[in-house]
Amino acid sequence: MIIRYHNKQIAIEQKDHLRGLDIVRECFPDDIEHIFCMSCDTELQSLNNVIPSSVLHCCLYDIHDTLGAECLAVSTTALMLMTAESLFHDTRISVEHSFGKGFYCEPVQPETLPDNYLDLLESKMHSYIKADYEFEERVITHDELNQIELKRFNVLKNSPKDHLRIYDLCGFPHWFISPLVPSAGYIKQFKITPYENGFILGFPTRTSPDLIPPFISSPNLFKVIRESEERGNMLDIRHINDLNERALRGKQAEAIQLYEALHEKKIAKIADVINGKKNLRFVFIAGPSASGKTTFMKRLSLQLRINGLKPKHISLDDYFVDRRHTPLDENGDYDFEHFNAIDHDLLNQNLTKLMQGKGVHLPHFIFQDGEKEYEEKETFLHDDEILILEGIHGLNPNLASLIPEETKLRIYISALTQLNFNLYNRGSTSDTRLLRRMYRDSKFRGHSPEETLLRWPSVRRGEVKWIFPFQEHADVYFNSALEYEWSVFSGILLETLSSIPNTSSVKVEAERLCGLLELFVPFDTELIPPTSLLQEFLGGSSFDY
Numbered sequence: 001m002i003i004r005y006h007n008k009q010i011a012i013e014q015k016d017h018l019r020g021l022d023i024v025r026e027c028f029p030d031d032i033e034h035i036f037c038m039s040c041d042t043e044l045q046s047l048n049n050v051i052p053s054s055v056l057h058c059c060l061y062d063i064h065d066t067l068g069a070e071c072l073a074v075s076t077t078a079l080m081l082m083t084a085e086s087l088f089h090d091t092r093i094s095v096e097h098s099f100g101k102g103f104y105c106e107p108v109q110p111e112t113l114p115d116n117y118l119d120l121l122e123s124k125m126h127s128y129i130k131a132d133y134e135f136e137e138r139v140i141t142h143d144e145l146n147q148i149e150l151k152r153f154n155v156l157k158n159s160p161k162d163h164l165r166i167y168d169l170c171g172f173p174h175w176f177i178s179p180l181v182p183s184a185g186y187i188k189q190f191k192i193t194p195y196e197n198g199f200i201l202g203f204p205t206r207t208s209p210d211l212i213p214p215f216i217s218s219p220n221l222f223k224v225i226r227e228s229e230e231r232g233n234m235l236d237i238r239h240i241n242d243l244n245e246r247a248l249r250g251k252q253a254e255a256i257q258l259y260e261a262l263h264e265k266k267i268a269k270i271a272d273v274i275n276g277k278k279n280l281r282f283v284f285i286a287g288p289s290a291s292g293k294t295t296f297m298k299r300l301s302l303q304l305r306i307n308g309l310k311p312k313h314i315s316l317d318d319y320f321v322d323r324r325h326t327p328l329d330e331n332g333d334y335d336f337e338h339f340n341a342i343d344h345d346l347l348n349q350n351l352t353k354l355m356q357g358k359g360v361h362l363p364h365f366i367f368q369d370g371e372k373e374y375e376e377k378e379t380f381l382h383d384d385e386i387l388i389l390e391g392i393h394g395l396n397p398n399l400a401s402l403i404p405e406e407t408k409l410r411i412y413i414s415a416l417t418q419l420n421f422n423l424y425n426r427g428s429t430s431d432t433r434l435l436r437r438m439y440r441d442s443k444f445r446g447h448s449p450e451e452t453l454l455r456w457p458s459v460r461r462g463e464v465k466w467i468f469p470f471q472e473h474a475d476v477y478f479n480s481a482l483e484y485e486w487s488v489f490s491g492i493l494l495e496t497l498s499s500i501p502n503t504s505s506v507k508v509e510a511e512r513l514c515g516l517l518e519l520f521v522p523f524d525t526e527l528i529p530p531t532s533l534l535q536e537f538l539g540g541s542s543f544d545y
Helices: 020-027 066-087 117-131 142-146 151-158 219-235 240-248 252-275 293-306 344-355 429-444 449-466 468-473 485-492 494-498 507-517
Strands: 002-005 008-011 037-040 043-046 057-061 093-099 102-107 137-141 163-169 172-174 191-195 198-202 282-286 310-315 363-366 371-374 385-390 408-414 476-479
Touching: 002 020, 020 037, 020 057, 037 066, 043 507, 057 066, 066 093, 066 102, 066 117, 066 163, 066 172, 066 198, 066 507, 093 198, 093 219, 102 191, 117 191, 137 142, 142 151, 151 240, 219 252, 219 468, 219 476, 240 252, 240 485, 252 293, 252 408, 252 476, 282 293, 293 310, 293 385, 429 449, 429 485, 429 507, 449 468, 449 507, 485 494, 485 507, 494 507
Parallel strands: 002 057, 282 385, 282 408, 310 385, 408 476
Antiparallel strands: 002 008, 037 043, 037 057, 093 102, 102 198, 137 163, 163 172, 191 198, 363 371
C-alpha cells in the first residue's frame, strides 16, 4: 500500500486491523497532531477507521489541504453541537451559513437558553478538548437508518449506499458531510463571537492555519444572506429533504417557477433603483466565477429598457493592458486577474469623455495577440443611455477612480446558496458555482470536469484576493443561487463526475461531490425556462452569448 502525505510517498505492507492513526504514528510521528483525515483509494474517511486490505493508496490530509481544512471546520462544528445538546436539552443550534471565515450559528429556541449560554458552551467545549473526547464512527444499514426518528437523517434516505457512516456524540446520533478528526484534542483552538441573533464559530483555516482569522463583519452581505433564508422559509424549502419531497410529489415545476419568479422580481427592483438615480451613468457588475453575471446583465438590461433606459455593455476584459505590461505572479506567469492588468488610464479617459457627451473608440482585447484593437466607429453615451461594465474588479473603489461617485453604481452578484443538508450541515456556495462551471466548461469550452477541478483552486485564490475583500463596497446585491439547481446537476453531472479515473489527483474531491449530489432527487431540465440564469451553464438559454 502506498501512503501519500504532501510530497512524501511511502510504501508499507498492508496488515490486518490497521487504522489510519496507526499509519500516521508509524510513518509521520512528528505530524500526528496535524493530520486530520485520510482517503482510502477514493473514499474520504476518519483516521479512526480500519483500512480494508484491498486498499492500494492512502492519502493523508492536514489543514493545508482543502479536504483537511474542511474536516477541521466540520469537527469544530460537531464539538459545538454535541456540547450544546448535552448542556441545553430543550433547544438545537442551527449552522446557518459560512460568514466572516467562520460559521454563523443560531439557536432554534433561544428563549430556553440562559443569558450566559455562550460562556457555558465555550467552557464545556474546552473541557471536551482537554479530555480528548473520541469521535468514533459506526456503520449502519438503511434499515437501521429508518429506525432513527430524527429529521436530521431524512436526507440520507435518498442515498444509494448500502451502508452509511454516522457518529454517536455524547449519546446523540449525528451524520456529517465530512469525516471528523479522531478526537476533540485535535481541535487546538476555536472562537465564539456573539453576532446578531446567534454567534460566529471561528476556527483555523487553510489560509490562516496557525491563528483563527479575525472576524470582520459584513453587514450588507449578511442582510442579503438572511433575505435568502427568509425566502426559503416563505417557500417552505429550507433543507434538501424539503426539495426532494417536492420532486417525489411531482411538484418540481412549482419549485422552479417560484424561484425563477423571485429572481425576476429582484432584478426588476434593481432596475427601479437604477432608474431612480438621476446622475447615474455607469453600472459596474462584479462577482466570482460562475455567478451568472452575463445572464444577469442581459435580464437587467431588459428591465432597464422597460423603464425607458437604453443600456450599453462593456467588458472590462477589453481594457487589459498589452501582454508585455501584464503583472507577473509569484511563479513568473502572467497574472491576468491582477488589478494592474487593467489599463486604468484608458478606462478613466473613455468614461470621462462618455460622461461629457464626447465619442470614444472602444477597445477590444485580442487574446491571441495580447494587444488591443479599437473600433473605427465612435461610441457615445446619450442622456437616455446607461453603460454597464462587467468584470472582476467592478467593486474595487480604485477602479475608474477619476469618475464621480454619484455617476456610478456597483452591483455584487454571487450564488449564495442557503439550502442546507439539514440543521447543521451547510451547503457550500463555492460548490454550487463549481458545479455550474464544470457542466458549462465540459459542454461549451472543451474542458472536462477533471480539468475544471484541477483549475478550481487557482480560481478560488483569485476570488479571495481580488473580489471578496470588496463585497461590502457594493451598492446593490443580487443572489443568483437557485436552490433547485443541485437537483438539476444531480441528474446530468453525477455520471460524468463518477467516471473521473481513480488515478486522478482530484478523484477524492470528485467522489466528495458525488456523495453530496446523490442525496438529491433529480429535477427535469425541460422544466427550466429559457430565460433562467441557470441556462447560461446548461446551454438552453434564449439569450445570445
